[in-house]
Amino acid sequence: MKILWKNHSYAIILLLVSCLTAGAVHFFDQPVDSDTYMTVKIKEGDSLWKVAGELADGHDMDRSEIIYWVRKKNSLKGDTVYPGDELVVPVKKFGYGSEQQLAGVERGE
Numbered sequence: 001m002k003i004l005w006k007n008h009s010y011a012i013i014l015l016l017v018s019c020l021t022a023g024a025v026h027f028f029d030q031p032v033d034s035d036t037y038m039t040v041k042i043k044e045g046d047s048l049w050k051v052a053g054e055l056a057d058g059h060d061m062d063r064s065e066i067i068y069w070v071r072k073k074n075s076l077k078g079d080t081v082y083p084g085d086e087l088v089v090p091v092k093k094f095g096y097g098s099e100q101q102l103a104g105v106e107r108g109e
Helices: 002-028 046-058 063-074
Strands: 037-041 086-093 100-102
Touching: 046 063, 046 086, 063 086
Parallel strands: none
Antiparallel strands: 037 086, 086 100
């Protein structure tokens, strides 16, 4: 066993670090749970900028932070959205009533 470790320690460490990294990426890069966050159905004439503006008016995040969150969590490549698209937005659902809370944004995600 000592000979194996002595001859291949770098490869073993690299393998372990790779496995841990892959596990962390898989764990932290899960899709957004649409049961936790509200969804918005895009209508004719809507844009990502317009939707973000409506959300920003009643919450603490600014428009650019909302757009960043929506693009990341919905895997959008650009800012283009189409009528009928359903986007998960950073507003958490709370069981009954119309209580809402805006999710936080971390640029390092």
